[in-house]
Amino acid sequence: xxxxxxxxxxxxxxxxxxxxxxxxxxxxxxxxxxxxxxxxxxxxxxxxxxxxxxxxxxxxxxxxxxxxxxxxxxxxxxxxxxxxxxxxxxxxxxxxxxxxxxxxxxxxxxxxxxxxxxxxxxxxxxxxxxxxxxxxxxxxxxxxxxxxxxxxxxxxxxxxxxxxxxxxxxxxxxxxxxxxxxxxxxxxxxxxxxxxxxxxxxxxxxxxxxxxxxxxxxxxxxxxxxxxxxxxxxxxxxxxxxxxxxxxxxxxxxxxxxxxxxxxxxxxxxxxxxxxxxxxxxxxxxxxxxxxxxxxxxxxxxxxxxxxxxxxxxxxxxxxxxxxxxxxxxxxxxxxxxxxxxxxxxxxxxxxxxxxxxxxxxxxxxxxxxxxxxxxxxxxxxxxxxxxxxxxxxxxxxxxxxxxxxxxxxxxxxxxxxxxxxxxxxxxxxxxxxxxxxxxxxxxxxxxxxxxxxxxxxxxxxxxxxxxxxxxxxxxxxxxxxxxxxxxxxxxxxxxxxxxxxxxxxxxxxxxxxxxxxxxxxxxxxxxxxxxxxxxxxxxxxxxxxxxxxxxxxxxxxxxxxxxxxxxxxxxxxxxxxxxxxxxxxxxxxxxxxxxxxxxxxxxxxxxxxxxxxxxxxxxxxxxxxxxxxxxxxxxxxxxxxxxxxxx
Numbered sequence: 001x002x003x004x005x006x007x008x009x010x011x012x013x014x015x016x017x018x019x020x021x022x023x024x025x026x027x028x029x030x031x032x033x034x035x036x037x038x039x040x041x042x043x044x045x046x047x048x049x050x051x052x053x054x055x056x057x058x059x060x061x062x063x064x065x066x067x068x069x070x071x072x073x074x075x076x077x078x079x080x081x082x083x084x085x086x087x088x089x090x091x092x093x094x095x096x097x098x099x100x101x102x103x104x105x106x107x108x109x110x111x112x113x114x115x116x117x118x119x120x121x122x123x124x125x126x127x128x129x130x131x132x133x134x135x136x137x138x139x140x141x142x143x144x145x146x147x148x149x150x151x152x153x154x155x156x157x158x159x160x161x162x163x164x165x166x167x168x169x170x171x172x173x174x175x176x177x178x179x180x181x182x183x184x185x186x187x188x189x190x191x192x193x194x195x196x197x198x199x200x201x202x203x204x205x206x207x208x209x210x211x212x213x214x215x216x217x218x219x220x221x222x223x224x225x226x227x228x229x230x231x232x233x234x235x236x237x238x239x240x241x242x243x244x245x246x247x248x249x250x251x252x253x254x255x256x257x258x259x260x261x262x263x264x265x266x267x268x269x270x271x272x273x274x275x276x277x278x279x280x281x282x283x284x285x286x287x288x289x290x291x292x293x294x295x296x297x298x299x300x301x302x303x304x305x306x307x308x309x310x311x312x313x314x315x316x317x318x319x320x321x322x323x324x325x326x327x328x329x330x331x332x333x334x335x336x337x338x339x340x341x342x343x344x345x346x347x348x349x350x351x352x353x354x355x356x357x358x359x360x361x362x363x364x365x366x367x368x369x370x371x372x373x374x375x376x377x378x379x380x381x382x383x384x385x386x387x388x389x390x391x392x393x394x395x396x397x398x399x400x401x402x403x404x405x406x407x408x409x410x411x412x413x414x415x416x417x418x419x420x421x422x423x424x425x426x427x428x429x430x431x432x433x434x435x436x437x438x439x440x441x442x443x444x445x446x447x448x449x450x451x452x453x454x455x456x457x458x459x460x461x462x463x464x465x466x467x468x469x470x471x472x473x474x475x476x477x478x479x480x481x482x483x484x485x486x487x488x489x490x491x492x493x494x495x496x497x498x499x500x501x502x503x504x505x506x507x508x509x510x511x512x513x514x515x516x517x518x519x520x521x522x523x524x525x526x527x528x529x530x531x532x533x534x535x536x537x538x539x540x541x542x543x544x545x546x547x548x549x550x551x552x553x554x555x556x557x558x559x560x561x562x563x564x565x566x567x568x569x570x571x572x573x574x575x576x577x578x579x580x581x582x583x584x585x586x587x588x589x590x591x592x593x594x595x596x597x598x599x600x601x602x603x604x605x606x607x608x609x610x611x612x613x614x615x616x617x618x619x620x621x622x623x624x625x626x627x628x629x630x631x632x633x634x635x636x637x638x639x640x641x642x643x644x645x646x647x648x
Contacts, residue, residue: 056087059172066164069148073097076144119162136173143173210296213269221295225355239348240315242304243362247340247374249300254492255529260332319377340375351380410631414624424481428631458490466507483515488522497536511541519548538563567594571605578614591618
């Protein structure tokens with residue numbers, strides 16, 4: 001053996017090879033560290049590359065730096081635990097990879113490889129290459145399977161390379177799991193966003209729309225009016241604000257129930273929408289549906305805004321069409337209901353330059369239309385506002401007057417012509433105003449009726465009359481019959497009968513000494529309902545009378561259906577008898593009609609001897625008027641009863 005210095009040649013060769021091995025190992029370790037460092041790319045960007053395809057593409061690039069596979073396929077598992085080929089390289093290798101995997105599935109090697117945590121090297125179908133299977137899984141879940149083809153010349157892959165392959169695929173599994181979680185979170189966020197947006201839209205819709213009719217409510221009505229005003233910079237651009245209120249709608253609720261009332265309001269809303277928010281309005285009035293805002297403002301009140309009107313004639317025609325649409329017979333749950341409505345109109349910029357003023361003035365005009373007889377419309381004028389203010393003051397004073405007991409009952413005697421005795425009296429309400437003195441009903445009853453205060457006043461009246469009757473019964477002269485007027489609103493009051501029953505029971509008076517008077521026009525508005533109410537009142541034992549008879553439209557046939565005891569001839573017919581032939585004929589006919597129905601007759605407004613004698617000859621039993629006495633406070637009426645000396 002040759003020697004060189006102190007070392008033999010084999011020793012030098014050994015050292016050289018050892019150094020080369022260490023250098024290769026070091027290079028491999030450095031390369032492996034570089035590959036491992038690049039694996040962060042597998043996870044991708046949180047915002048953009050968190051999809052399966054991007055993750056598998058990045059994983060393949062990383063694996064390609066470790067092992068040069070001739071072909072590679074990446075299978076992923078769906079929600080039903082089925083494997084699908086999601087990514088393959090090179091393009092076009094899908095069929096070959098699927099064919100190899102199909103063989104392994106049939107022979108069970110695919111299932112066996114799933115349960116291994118390392119590469120499984122298997123021969124290909126033609127035995128010309130090696131297929132490496134490697135499960136893609138985390139510690140808790142299988143995410144897929146890797147299948148790579150190695151040609152024979154590549155088959156000498158090192159153990160270190162295969163270990164790196166395991167590490168890459170292990171990280172790929174976590175990347176897929178992370179992506180699935182991100183996808184789930186993203187889907188949930190999108191779903192939550194949609195739900196939030198939908199709920200926000202629903203809340204906005206509920207806030208701005210009426211739940212019953214789905215029309216814009218007062219909030220949206222005011223908002224749109226404000227926007228329209230803001231867009232109109234010239235005084236040539238006109239707007240009409242129209243408020244509509246269904247007359248006496250409370251009668252529908254009281255008689256048919258709130259369910260029927262809601263159904264009727266809903267139907268009215270639909271009819272208004274179909275008439276004013278469709279092309280029909282264009283044909284009728286040359287108005288575009290987009291230029292009209294229709295709203296339910298609350299209760300039985302609707303609102304309209306008409307944009308771009310060029311004449312008041314257009315407004316008048318549209319409003320008259322609106323009234324005709326409402327004022328007709330409507331069928332609700334088998335019942336026929338006839339409606340009317342009152343409409344108020346204000347016009348921008350003449351009647352106000354802001355939404356609140358225009359709405360307030362239109363409301364005042366609507367109230368004026370009601371005062372003028374209903375089923376009509378009124379344009380706003382400044383006089384209306386001053387009148388509305390006075391009515392508001394009066395309403396507030398009435399509330400205080402009821403609390404302070406400023407009201408008083410006056411009694412006007414009713415005299416029986418055959419005997420000359422005072423057999424009864426009519427109770428007439430007076431307001432002892434602290435500043436204006438005694439006020440007759442004509443000065444405040446209409447406001448009380450309109451605002452609903454009449455119900456409280458009516459209860460006070462029946463209580464006071466019954467207490468006065470009780471006191472009169474202790475005088476030894478017996479209790480006279482006292483007539484009380486019932487207003488139209490009281491007559492529709494749901495608890496009226498219960499109130500009267502309670503008061504009669506508590507005071508202990510004879511109910512036959514009470515006579516309830518209703519005007520002819522009140523009972524003729526809805527005969528079926530009126531008959532039912534009359535029967536309930538009659539069951540209490542009270543007497544019933546039709547007041548102002550002859551001024552309405554009742555007939556003999558209608559009267560037969562009512563359990564009435566008395567007809568009162570209106571003073572307007574008595575005033576000019578016996579000189580006026582027409583009035584004399586009417587009074588004669590009324591008395592004859594009453595006698596044919598065996599009803600008592602009371603004539604109001606008797607002020608002269610001639611009137612008295614004419615009525616006596618006709619057979620009228622009882623008269624009332626200034627000829628005998630004006631209305632008297634209770635104490636004076638009591639004295640009159642005790643000292644009455646008038647002869648027949």
